[in-house]
Amino acid sequence: MVSYTEENYLKSLFLLSQGSGEVGVNELSQHLGIKMPTVNSMMKKLREKKLVVYEAYKPLKLTARGKKEAGLIVRKHRLTEMFLVDIMGFTWDKVHEIAEQIEHIASPEFFDRMDSMLGHPTVDPHGSPIPDKNGNLVWKQYRSLLEVTAGETVKLCAVINSSDEFLRFLNARNLQLGTKIKVVSVESFDQSMRVSYTGHSDEMLSKIVCEKLLVE
Amino acid sequence: MVSYTEENYLKSLFLLSQGSGEVGVNELSQHLGIKMPTVNSMMKKLREKKLVVYEAYKPLKLTARGKKEAGLIVRKHRLTEMFLVDIMGFTWDKVHEIAEQIEHIASPEFFDRMDSMLGHPTVDPHGSPIPDKNGNLVWKQYRSLLEVTAGETVKLCAVINSSDEFLRFLNARNLQLGTKIKVVSVESFDQSMRVSYTGHSDEMLSKIVCEKLLVE
DNA sequence: TTTATTTGTTAGATGAATCTAACTTTGTAG
DNA sequence: CTACAAAGTTAGATTCATCTAACAAATAAA
Numbered sequence: 001m002v003s004y005t006e007e008n009y010l011k012s013l014f015l016l017s018q019g020s021g022e023v024g025v026n027e028l029s030q031h032l033g034i035k036m037p038t039v040n041s042m043m044k045k046l047r048e049k050k051l052v053v054y055e056a057y058k059p060l061k062l063t064a065r066g067k068k069e070a071g072l073i074v075r076k077h078r079l080t081e082m083f084l085v086d087i088m089g090f091t092w093d094k095v096h097e098i099a100e101q102i103e104h105i106a107s108p109e110f111f112d113r114m115d116s117m118l119g120h121p122t123v124d125p126h127g128s129p130i131p132d133k134n135g136n137l138v139w140k141q142y143r144s145l146l147e148v149t150a151g152e153t154v155k156l157c158a159v160i161n162s163s164d165e166f167l168r169f170l171n172a173r174n175l176q177l178g179t180k181i182k183v184v185s186v187e188s189f190d191q192s193m194r195v196s197y198t199g200h201s202d203e204m205l206s207k208i209v210c211e212k213l214l215v216e
Numbered sequence: 217m218v219s220y221t222e223e224n225y226l227k228s229l230f231l232l233s234q235g236s237g238e239v240g241v242n243e244l245s246q247h248l249g250i251k252m253p254t255v256n257s258m259m260k261k262l263r264e265k266k267l268v269v270y271e272a273y274k275p276l277k278l279t280a281r282g283k284k285e286a287g288l289i290v291r292k293h294r295l296t297e298m299f300l301v302d303i304m305g306f307t308w309d310k311v312h313e314i315a316e317q318i319e320h321i322a323s324p325e326f327f328d329r330m331d332s333m334l335g336h337p338t339v340d341p342h343g344s345p346i347p348d349k350n351g352n353l354v355w356k357q358y359r360s361l362l363e364v365t366a367g368e369t370v371k372l373c374a375v376i377n378s379s380d381e382f383l384r385f386l387n388a389r390n391l392q393l394g395t396k397i398k399v400v401s402v403e404s405f406d407q408s409m410r411v412s413y414t415g416h417s418d419e420m421l422s423k424i425v426c427e428k429l430l431v432e
Numbered sequence: 433t434t435t436a437t438t439t440g441t442t443a444g445a446t447g448a449a450t451c452t453a454a455c456t457t458t459g460t461a462g
Numbered sequence: 463c464t465a466c467a468a469a470g471t472t473a474g475a476t477t478c479a480t481c482t483a484a485c486a487a488a489t490a491a492a
């Protein structure tokens with residue numbers, strides 16, 4: 001049995017591991033908003049449960065089992081976000097908090113139902129991939145908008161940070177997944193970009209914004 | 217702030233109060249499957265929070281605030297059951313457990329959305345009324361099938377016990393809300409009833425079953 | 433009305449998840 | 463290569479929800 005709290009630790013560890021594969025206690029502590037000693041003892045507990053590989057002063061790693069558990073939670077989270085948008089009519093900036101709670105519901109049928117009502121989606125409303133039924137996750141290799149050169153036209157496929165604030169920033173500029181963006185020019189000084197897309201022929205995006213937009 | 221656990225106490229108290237209005241610690245303890253001393257201390261806590269009227273050795277009562285809080289949780293539970301059946305295609309015997317978890321989700325918009333998708337339903341899939349947005353609940357005054365005399369035809373409007381087992385018993389006999397039931401004869405010895413309805417011209421129902429079927 | 437049963441309360445222990453304060457290891461900047 | 467900062471650990475306290483054991487009150491039965 002994995003508790004609500006333990007699920008949150010696994011999920012964070014899973015998400016933080018996406019790049020490097022190894023995560024520090026401090027990093028995890030920050031991400032969860034929980035103090036290091038608490039994280040420390042939880043890691044010992046999760047080690048006992050064979051969900052995490054933990055040795056003092058070494059970086060943290062999920063075991064295969066831990067990875068699967070965590071992947072399935074992320075699956076539930078992302079399916080829920082998709083459900084909230086596609087079936088219930090929420091906008092993409094309102095779904096995170098709700099999904100954060102629903103991801104802990106214990107009922108495979110409930111999520112299977114969502115999955116089939118949605119037609120087995122592979123990405124959530126922010127373009128993040130939905131892990132499969134074994135908890136496996138693969139990111140398509142998108143480029144960040146930052147890597148695109150002037151003149152190119154690309155399609156917005158995902159956003160990295162899905163905080164309400166950032167999403168509302170995008171809403172305000174009518175930027176949504178699927179939008180075809182043409183990079184008009186790049187300011188080499190601060191890496192801000194002048195872009196154009198349907199309905200917006202001249203929009204400025206800062207480096208901070210560009211690096212969070214994944215395109216292909 | 218009312219915790220997940222506290223919500224469950226309030227809800228049970230609310231449901232048990234429906235008839236009498238007053239509930240004993242023992243009764244509540246049984247209903248929640250939690251030992252009396254635990255219930256006892258929780259009552260003291262809920263008294264501090266002005267949700268329950270509690271005095272040693274006196275029966276328990278919800279305050280107006282407590283009644284509202286509890287009513288809103290029941291509202292969330294029943295809206296969820298309705299949503300699971302009408303929107304997600306679950307059968308009425310599969311929804312209780314899931315609703316038991318979803319009722320604790322903190323998101324008014326989520327339940328408002330359900331409510332409007334369902335067209336503001338007034339009863340759940342078992343015929344129990346859904347409290348309004350202020351947590352107020354009124355039961356229509358149905359009769360139990362037990363009170364119906366031979367020869368009468370009535371409509372099944374609600375079931376009292378919504379355990380999986382009982383609901384599957386009804387499924388197996390094709391008895392659902394709305395079914396028009398004709399009472400053919402009543403066995404005065406054990407109060408079992410011979411009834412007929414569409415597709416079932418001769419079905420026997422025990423007293424135990426009849427008293428749980430609410431009709432009009 | 434005395435006694436027995438049921439119901440309710442108090443006291444004290446436990447486990448989960450959290451914290452702060454103090455200490456230790458690791459790794460990096462002089 | 464020391465020394466200092468950052469990261470990690472240990473120890474011990476706190477809060478919440480739960481339990482068992484023992485005691486007290488209320489109620490029902492004899």
